[in-house]
Amino acid sequence: METLLALLVGFLTAAGIYMMLNLNLVRFMFGLVLISNAANFTILAAGRYEGAVPALVPEGLKTVTTSVANGLPQALILTAIVISFGILAFSVVLILRTYQELGTVRSDRMRIADTTDYAPKATAPDGQGASEVAGS
Amino acid sequence: MTQTLLIGPVLLSFVTGILCYVFRHNTWVCRSLSVAGSVLVLGVSAGLFMVVWSHGPVAMQASNWPAPFGITFVADMLSAVMVLMTGIMGLLVTVYSLGDITQPLQRSGYYALYHVLLAGVAGAFLTGDIFNLYVWFEVMLMASFGLIVLGGSKAQMDGGIRYVAINLVSTVMFLMSVAMLYGMTGTLNMADLHVTLRDIDNPALLTVVATLFILGFGIKSALFPLFFWLPASYHTPAVSVTAIFGALLTKVGVYALIRVFTLIFTHDIGFTHNLLLIIAGFTMVTGVLGAAAQMEVRRLLSFHIISQIGYMIMGLALFTPLGLAAALFYMVHNIVAKTNLFLISGVMQRLGGSFHLYDIGSFYKRTPFVAILFMISAFGLAGMPPLSGFWGKFALVKASLETEAYVIAGVALAVGLMTLFSMTKIWGEAFWKPHPRGDDALLTRLEPHAAMTLMAPIVALAIFTVLMGLLIQPVFDVALVAGNQVMSNQAYVDAVLGSRETAHVVP
Secondary structure: OHHHHHHHHHHHHHHHHHHHOOOEHHHHHHHHHHHHHHHHHHHHHHOOOOOOOOOOOOOOOOOOOOOOOOHHHHHHHHHHHHHHHHHHHHHHHHHHHHHHHHOOOEHHHOOOOOOOOOOHHHHOOOOOOOOHHHHO | OHHHHHHHHHHHHHHHHHHHHHOOOOHHHHHHHHHHHHHHHHHHHHHHHHHHHHHOOEEEEHHHOOOOOOOEEEEOHHHHHHHHHHHHHHHHHHHHHHHHOOHHHHHOOHHHHHHHHHHHHHHHHHEOEHHHHHHHHHHHHHHHHHHHHOOOOHHHHHHHHHHHHHHHHHHHHHHHHHHHHHHHHOOOEHHHHHHHHHHOOOHHHHHHHHHHHHHHHHHHOOOOOOOOHHHHHOOOOOHHHHHHHHHHHHHHHHHHHHHHHHHOOOOOHHHHHHHHHHHHHHHHHHHHHHHHOOOEHHHHHHHHHHHHHHHHHHHHHHOOHHHHHHHHHHHHHHHHHHHHHHHHHHHHHHHHOOOEHHHOOOHHHHOHHHHHHHHHHHHHHHOOOOOHHHHHHHHHHHHHHHOOOHHHHHHHHHHHHHHHHHHHHHHHHHHHOOOOOOHHHOOOOOOHHHHHHHHHHHHHHHHHHHHHHHOHHHHHHHHHHHHHHHHHOHHHHHHHHOHHHHOOOOO
16 A cells, blocks of 8 residues: 555656646646645655554543554644645635736746846835735 | 743734734724734743743643643744744834835735734744644745735736745645654654654665755755745835845744754764755855845845855754854844845835935935944944854854864855945945935935834844844853753753653743
8 A cells, every 4th residue: 555655646746846847837836736745645655554444442442452544644634735725725816816917827938026137116015906815 | 831931922923913904904903903912922932031041941732732742832942032033023023014014015914914924933933843843834934925925016926926836845845754754753743753763773764854854944944056036036025024034934944954953863964964064155155146246135135145044054064062052143143134134225215216226325425324224234244343243153163163164164254255245335336326316316314104113123123233242242152052952952852751740840
């Protein structure tokens, strides 16, 4: 089972990195989703796969007698999923707003913030069009 | 009592953030809440510092679940100093925000995000559990994502994309390396990891995990060659946001590196710490060279953040009590001086009309007070005696000479000289040169309602820099205590794992 998980993690990471190397930000985001899931599977594998029996102590006993599933990785993965869901939602809206503002989702065509001779007067945020994106 | 102090900075910041969000449409209430919250957080942080100073490291187990099973909050001298600095910077930048942040930004939730950011930073400094460290990083990141695009200008969107993308990559790396560490040891508590890893005989895998940690935290703290996101994004948001980012965010990465590379990964110092030393050298040099090419004040200062991070990592890589003490001292000094330079850049933009060195001038003639405040922080940053930066560099060079690391000592000194060159460039362009549109283009004073809130934090930080330099002995004593604690680890581990015995000692 661990071998299978390891192969899956490797495949997801490879696919994720391939997607993230794309100049298109939407593809980058999909790559990030894949690689986050690879991280989640890594946690699952790290906790050792011990079958699907829930970790419940039978009545009258003080400890479990058979091999049971490790509950901690599940708790960790749940936390990680919740966080990555929030981040994904933010990233989608950020990319959408960027597309609306700059008219492109290709990272090589965004040269506004990164050029040395860039006219700095536009940098002062004047609050115009303050986005609900950022506030929520 | 100790329990309240340990959780206080985090909880109070969260509560302030939530209240600020609820009252974001009411200017007066929101601002008063924000200042009151920051004052309370500073008070609690100072209390925590005093307790750690008199009792040594203290720990709290959530719901009394003993470590390593429960969630642990722990403060040793390093954490306590960093939390105290978070409190001080939080308050001063809040005051600056009162004059800097416009109504639309406030209505979009600036103060709410700001306080949640501080909560995340304090949580990262105080947690004793490596998975919780990941969670606190995420809290901090989410708030910073919101702050960096707040206002929604084109440049902010562009910079925001870079900032968000690379930080998410770093987060995934961090999470994967935590998973592998958990797989090797079966524990996530950092003190317990320290104990457990003594019996794990797989140094090769451990080194791989350590390298992954360097990558993950290296992106966050903008180490060579992973720093490109920082100067591409830090100059786009409001000045208050840049200032608090420059003060705290990269330092959280440095703190995390110091914590894991003194407590967890000490099995192969010859590889990991030498790697860190090489990275530190390159970080210093590339940062300062990048700054030399910049003409936009905030971009120039952003490159200097990178260069200064190199000094802190150098202290860690030397791996002696003096080196770590110097790293902590340097962090505190850098937080103060760099934040102040960012704050001053905001005032320069208001007076002169631009952040760009070509577009401004005449500050020395028309506003000598601002010029003197700038000079104090700039000389402090470059390391002129008797200001704080000199002692930081002095201690670092002394530590490196003691370990016979002569090359890095030379690099550190040369980079200090280059830093001075950058600062004189700002001085020459912005302060001496006549204003390109004539002297009348420069305002000689700020609008009265903004003057007080903008200038008060700047003056306070300038005094802080001078005092830190003049009262070096007591300040450096604190740093040395922290350096010794971090190097020996015993007090930290006892505070966390032996909590049932030591809990009664602490009031």
